[in-house]
Amino acid sequence: MNLPDDAVAALQIFQDASGWEQRARMLMQWGERLPPLNxxxxxxxxxVHGCESQVWLVGRLHDGHWQFAANSDARLIRGLVALLLARVNGLSTEELRQVDLSDWFNQLGLSRQLSPSRSNGLNAVLQRMRELAQ
Structure with missing residues (x-):
């Protein structure tokens, strides 16, 4: 499956990181790059319901490809959501259905750091994206 350019960039950066501390710092930086929602x-x-922190999500279909914007009141979640957006923005509805969240965070080297509640929250965000795409 083709990865969006942002996802390819994210993979390269995170796979080159020398350990968890560096990844955690980069995660925060990705979160800070999220454009604020109005x-x-x-x-x-x-x-998005099912997240312990507040996460807002909006999506628009543009020429058959989805563009999502999101933000959160929690710094770490903002970073994780930013990485999820990197993975899904620009996908078609069909491609969006095939996104494997745990595989994506595995590839980034972040899955070990996803607590069950964070993982559930991110799954809720992805689920909401799929609902918007129906």
């Missing part, structure tokens, strides 16, 4: 988008309708 206040209108930070509404109940865009809140």
């Amino acid at each position: 206040d209108a988008d930070k509404c109940e309708a865009n809140l």
